[in-house]
Amino acid sequence: MLKYILKRILYLIPILIGVSAIIFALKTVTPGDPARQILGNDATEEQVQEKRDELGLNDPVLVQYVNYVGGIVTRGDFGDSYRTGEPILTEILPRLLTSAKITLGAVMIGAIIGVLLGIISALKKYTWIDSVVLVISMFFQSVPEFVVALVLIMILAVKLHLLPATGITTWQGYIMPMLCIGLSAVAGYTRITRSSMLEVLGEDYIRTARAKGQSEKNITYHHALRNAMIPVAQSLGSNIGNAIGGGMVLETVFGVPGVGKYIVDAITQRNYPGVLGGALIIAIILTLINMIVDISFVLIDPRLKTTIISGGAKKMPKKMKAA
Amino acid sequence: MSENILSVKNLVIHYETDEEVVEAVNNISFDLKKGEILGLVGETGAGKTTTALGIMGLLPTRVGHVIQGSIELDGENLLEKSPREMRKVRGKKISMIFQDPMTALNPVKTVGDQIAEVVLLHERCSRAEAMIRAQKMLAMVGIVPERYKDYPHQFSGGMKQRIVIAIALACEPELLIADEPTTALDVTIQAQILDMMRKLQKEHNTSMILITHDLGVVAEMCDHCAVMYAGELVEYGTVEDIFDNPQHPYTVALYKSIPSLDKDVDRLHVVPGMVTDPSNLPSGCSFSDRCDKKGDMCNKHEAPGIVDLGNGHLVKCLKYKPEVEEK
Amino acid sequence: MAKIHTPAMEKIEKRNAKRKKPVKSTPTTESWKRFKRNPTALLGLFVVCILILVAIFAPLIAPFDYQKQDYASMMQAPSMKHLFGTDQFGRDIFSRVIFGTRYSLVIALFCTIAAFFSGGLLGIIAGYFGGIADTIIMRIMDVFQSIPMIMMAMCIVAVLGNGIPQLVAAVMFASMPTMARSNRAAILRVRGSDYIESSEAIGVGQIRMIIKHMIPNAVGVMIIYFVGFLAVSIMMMSAMSYIGVGLSAPTPEWGLILNDGKAYLTSAPYMMLFPAMMIMITCFAFNLMGDGLRDAFDPRLK
Numbered sequence: 001m002l003k004y005i006l007k008r009i010l011y012l013i014p015i016l017i018g019v020s021a022i023i024f025a026l027k028t029v030t031p032g033d034p035a036r037q038i039l040g041n042d043a044t045e046e047q048v049q050e051k052r053d054e055l056g057l058n059d060p061v062l063v064q065y066v067n068y069v070g071g072i073v074t075r076g077d078f079g080d081s082y083r084t085g086e087p088i089l090t091e092i093l094p095r096l097l098t099s100a101k102i103t104l105g106a107v108m109i110g111a112i113i114g115v116l117l118g119i120i121s122a123l124k125k126y127t128w129i130d131s132v133v134l135v136i137s138m139f140f141q142s143v144p145e146f147v148v149a150l151v152l153i154m155i156l157a158v159k160l161h162l163l164p165a166t167g168i169t170t171w172q173g174y175i176m177p178m179l180c181i182g183l184s185a186v187a188g189y190t191r192i193t194r195s196s197m198l199e200v201l202g203e204d205y206i207r208t209a210r211a212k213g214q215s216e217k218n219i220t221y222h223h224a225l226r227n228a229m230i231p232v233a234q235s236l237g238s239n240i241g242n243a244i245g246g247g248m249v250l251e252t253v254f255g256v257p258g259v260g261k262y263i264v265d266a267i268t269q270r271n272y273p274g275v276l277g278g279a280l281i282i283a284i285i286l287t288l289i290n291m292i293v294d295i296s297f298v299l300i301d302p303r304l305k306t307t308i309i310s311g312g313a314k315k316m317p318k319k320m321k322a323a
Numbered sequence: 324m325s326e327n328i329l330s331v332k333n334l335v336i337h338y339e340t341d342e343e344v345v346e347a348v349n350n351i352s353f354d355l356k357k358g359e360i361l362g363l364v365g366e367t368g369a370g371k372t373t374t375a376l377g378i379m380g381l382l383p384t385r386v387g388h389v390i391q392g393s394i395e396l397d398g399e400n401l402l403e404k405s406p407r408e409m410r411k412v413r414g415k416k417i418s419m420i421f422q423d424p425m426t427a428l429n430p431v432k433t434v435g436d437q438i439a440e441v442v443l444l445h446e447r448c449s450r451a452e453a454m455i456r457a458q459k460m461l462a463m464v465g466i467v468p469e470r471y472k473d474y475p476h477q478f479s480g481g482m483k484q485r486i487v488i489a490i491a492l493a494c495e496p497e498l499l500i501a502d503e504p505t506t507a508l509d510v511t512i513q514a515q516i517l518d519m520m521r522k523l524q525k526e527h528n529t530s531m532i533l534i535t536h537d538l539g540v541v542a543e544m545c546d547h548c549a550v551m552y553a554g555e556l557v558e559y560g561t562v563e564d565i566f567d568n569p570q571h572p573y574t575v576a577l578y579k580s581i582p583s584l585d586k587d588v589d590r591l592h593v594v595p596g597m598v599t600d601p602s603n604l605p606s607g608c609s610f611s612d613r614c615d616k617k618g619d620m621c622n623k624h625e626a627p628g629i630v631d632l633g634n635g636h637l638v639k640c641l642k643y644k645p646e647v648e649e650k
Numbered sequence: 651m652a653k654i655h656t657p658a659m660e661k662i663e664k665r666n667a668k669r670k671k672p673v674k675s676t677p678t679t680e681s682w683k684r685f686k687r688n689p690t691a692l693l694g695l696f697v698v699c700i701l702i703l704v705a706i707f708a709p710l711i712a713p714f715d716y717q718k719q720d721y722a723s724m725m726q727a728p729s730m731k732h733l734f735g736t737d738q739f740g741r742d743i744f745s746r747v748i749f750g751t752r753y754s755l756v757i758a759l760f761c762t763i764a765a766f767f768s769g770g771l772l773g774i775i776a777g778y779f780g781g782i783a784d785t786i787i788m789r790i791m792d793v794f795q796s797i798p799m800i801m802m803a804m805c806i807v808a809v810l811g812n813g814i815p816q817l818v819a820a821v822m823f824a825s826m827p828t829m830a831r832s833n834r835a836a837i838l839r840v841r842g843s844d845y846i847e848s849s850e851a852i853g854v855g856q857i858r859m860i861i862k863h864m865i866p867n868a869v870g871v872m873i874i875y876f877v878g879f880l881a882v883s884i885m886m887m888s889a890m891s892y893i894g895v896g897l898s899a900p901t902p903e904w905g906l907i908l909n910d911g912k913a914y915l916t917s918a919p920y921m922m923l924f925p926a927m928m929i930m931i932t933c934f935a936f937n938l939m940g941d942g943l944r945d946a947f948d949p950r951l952k
Contacts, residue, residue: 031809267807279801286798
């Protein structure tokens, strides 16, 4: 088991190198001269050249890349903001906490409600409850979160004055952003739980359990649920990814000072180190979350445990790859 | 030994979907005596598994319907029981072994848990006692009891079928239904499993319905044999009756299709045509399209009734009802 | 012993009697039959058809020029003259939304086609050839996937600048991992099936195999992805232009119309309501249709 975790951590390295390479590639093709951007239009050509030397922009690309990654690994240096001159990391860290609170909280709550709804929907297959749940979850899964957010603001804030339209200075401010992320998480989890549950309930071992005289309730909770949870748990990583992506726009809509808004602001202000540094930090976090999800799988599915402990399978099991 | 443990009368089962109605089981009746083994033989789609599921009360919900008939176990009609009462029967009085052991076990539960589950459901005992019982059952089917905490994927196909058998026998049921228990296994393992099943059946004096399409297995294991075709019971009798003196043209055709060591033949005999589509049965005798002894009356007359040829050898064919042909 | 008739049988007989002649049963007609029975899918198809018609006949439907600024009628609430009201430049929002259908659908279509020709093709190659090609492609896709799709698209647009080609390129790159993954899975499923093995056994050539056997069998799944991705592109595009990256004014794209109304959310909420509705309806309709297609092509999944 320990060996597997170690292997998974080692597996992070190529991914992070790849992600940083993509980000770095974007950085180098970015239009405009960073030195000029930092110094402003008044600076002389010499000053700009000096700054370029200082920033290492005159070095070969590969050297620049090694320095960039080296800076991240040794000093946590993702570059400085063009706008404030502050290191990106110091600017992002406190915002990360805000985003994490909202995103993780909403996804977790959404997952619990979604799984419950999915089970109900699967058990009441082909009844009106199932149809209603299905259509509503389809709606919230297909409609962009920021549009839902806008409509919610129009109704709850502008019309009814129940909640503040923007800002998270009071606890009420958290409700709408979390609701938007939560609704789409509920929708996603409902649908995946339902289809997974239906598939599992058709399996032969469910028939075996019935043949034993087991009650439907126990069959659902003891036999079906644990098997059905495997694809559901697998989707956690990608769901958090989606929530972070959707959160970028949502934070802008609601004026939440999170990472998403930081990146969006950086984009509109042409603060490229902010954009790319932010994206890289998010990518690192997501990769870590995915790793944790993969590892926690092994605890749910004994089939994976044996393949991993025995080390029989050189390649990762197919199911893991899909995660 | 003469007491009937199971008595199926005029059983009709249909599968109803929006598109069509499949007449899977058409009016079959048979009895099973205590301690006996009944072989249920027929081609794929003949309604063997449906009959078994009907007895278990496990027909697919919403689709499978028992239209008429009765299934009596120890004199009690199972069809009149509530789902709750049926749950007490399943696993305790009747058990079933399914065709494919690879998928019949829950992949995320240990085999010990899965055997203990049925014990806990039907017998008053603690978890620890149930676990001990599970280990005993494993030993009984020839698996090292210490493996009770292993998961299904750690066992081979034959071993899994042994575990399924252990689950089925854990509560010493009166009736065991085995639905093609060896079809999915290697030939070498098949014999082992069948030997074990017969040994256990004798030891516990369990009655058994053995569903198979392998006539050799029937000859080896069964006391009585029922041949099914298109949801009907076309011939029923003791194994001796059926094997030495087959009467229905379908049974005769089935025998001709078995390779024989004694006779030297170039080609095996094939029953002509395809299995009749049970959603679109012909009028009259279902087998008439493929029958080589077909007479003029076979399609015109209503489906033939059952004729007793004496000492319980039943045949469903117009050949044996001369009065009909004279009409 | 007479055959037993049940109510269910009678019902079916009655229905069959109504049908004039039996329809030839091919996989396509079977799929269509299943699709027809699904009311939500039909609704989705209906709405999508209307949207396409609106996009085609936009100039005939829209009462005003979507670009024409009319300072005499600024910020008017919805009325008979201006169905959805007017914006801060006096432009008719109804006309803008109608033309927005055209822009949104066409750009989404470009994005989807581009995504299929890049990521989709990579996935097909990875799935068909397997081995090293598969490993390399999928590892690279793993890397791409660790950045959320919309964030990736925004980063690319931030670097490339605004404009339709840039937007299409951004969506294409961002969607590459998802596209590659799903198309690879579709090909793998077909590739693993017995009929491919048997055609391999009788010596069917590789090209012929792909064209004659694999694509026709995988095409159902690919259509589903295609329709699904149209909705995803509209989602991403509108989100990006709402924030102000990707497309720039005065293109009447729905997200941009929302962006225009952003400042007037409290005073003139109608400015955002109608384009928001259009985005909702469109995404929902495409998904309903896509879901219906999935059930129709692959009834096992239902």
